[in-house]
Amino acid sequence: xxxxxxxxxxxxxxxDFKAAEKQAFMLTMENHGFDCSLGSYELYSKINxxxxxxxxxxxxxxxxxxxxxxxxxxxxxxxxxxxEQISMEYTNNxxxxxxxxxxxxxxxxxVSQKIECSIASNGIGYVQRRRFAKSGIEPYFKHLFxxxxxxxxxxDPNFFKRVEEVLEIHDPKRILFVGDSLSADIKGGVxxxxxxxxYNPDHLKNLSEYQPDYEIDSLSQVIDxxx
Numbered sequence: 001x002x003x004x005x006x007x008x009x010x011x012x013x014x015x016d017f018k019a020a021e022k023q024a025f026m027l028t029m030e031n032h033g034f035d036c037s038l039g040s041y042e043l044y045s046k047i048n049x050x051x052x053x054x055x056x057x058x059x060x061x062x063x064x065x066x067x068x069x070x071x072x073x074x075x076x077x078x079x080x081x082x083x084e085q086i087s088m089e090y091t092n093n094x095x096x097x098x099x100x101x102x103x104x105x106x107x108x109x110x111v112s113q114k115i116e117c118s119i120a121s122n123g124i125g126y127v128q129r130r131r132f133a134k135s136g137i138e139p140y141f142k143h144l145f146x147x148x149x150x151x152x153x154x155x156d157p158n159f160f161k162r163v164e165e166v167l168e169i170h171d172p173k174r175i176l177f178v179g180d181s182l183s184a185d186i187k188g189g190v191x192x193x194x195x196x197x198x199y200n201p202d203h204l205k206n207l208s209e210y211q212p213d214y215e216i217d218s219l220s221q222v223i224d225x226x227x
Contacts, residue, residue, distance in 0.1 A: 002174070003195065003226070005167055006111060007145075009154075009179030010121035010128065013199050014104045014137070014219075020097035021045060028090045034079055044073045052122070055153055056184055062124070062148060066091065095127040098135030107219045108140045114226050118143040120163055120177065122184060125149045143167070154181075155188030164192070178222055182208045197225065 011017035022041050029036040051069045054060045060068065070090070071083040111117060119141050121128055125148040132138050145163050152158035169175060172193035179185025180199045187210045189196035198212035199219065206212075214225060 001195070003115060003176040004171070004174040005169065005176070006115045006117045006222075006226070007120045007163070007175060007177045008108075008117065009177075009181065009185050009199075010119050010132075011123065012180040013178060013185075014100060014108070014119075015131065015135070016099045016101050018045070020094060020099045020131070021048070023097055023099075024090055024094040027093050028086060031089065032081065032086065034081065035077065040077065043076060044069070047072050047076070053183065056122075056155060058153075058156075062153075066124070091124060091127050095130035096134060098131040098133070100135050100137070101219065103219050105135075105137065107222060108137055110223055111226060112140040115176075116142050118145060118163075118167070120145045120154070120159075120179075120185075122147040122154050154184040155191065157188070157191055160188055160192035160194070176222075176225065178216075178219075182206060182210060186210050186212045197222065 008014055025041050025044055026036045029040065048069045051060065051065045055062065055065055066087045067083045070081065070086045074081045074083060108117070117140060119132070123146055125146050128146050129144065132144060143166060147153045147159060150159055150162045152162065164172065173195055175194040176197060177185065177189045177194045178197040178199055179189070182198065186196050186198050187208065190210045196212040197214045197216060198206070200215055201217045203217060216222065
């Protein structure tokens, strides 16, 4: 099948978000004299992941998430911290961490010569845009769709509808969408009628009710799908 548009999720698809998250967390904690051990980061990361799952389910708002993740972390570790201040510093540090996966840039450069590419990402607007600029990928993408700016989080159908409106899509199946999250990318893409590609480098089992059209374990396989 020929496709009209190619969209990529950003974090954990093109970007090594865990590496960026770890660096931003460690730097923030170190600056304030808090525990910055590997165990402390792993606890924060779990809390943060849970918060983003709650956001996908619309159980929490984005502004609340930014602060509550650090308030929950402080409570769990019995540390006294200004969660709002720490959150602001952390997000500023995260914005400087545009860490791509090793093969991401080469794949982006190749596929962007074949088809119009855009990014469809859940995240905080200024953080994502700063990271896109830092990593040098912006010139290869027509649009940067960010949930905070669209006022809808994947898998909310409104996110996908607004993307289709901007791209002037008439046949949703001619959108090829690559993402790592079954609960956000694949679920949302399947509901929208897009052609979905699950990026699954860790070979996880799909226990959800939503089945992608394709499953890949290397970004370079996107090139094969276009060919």
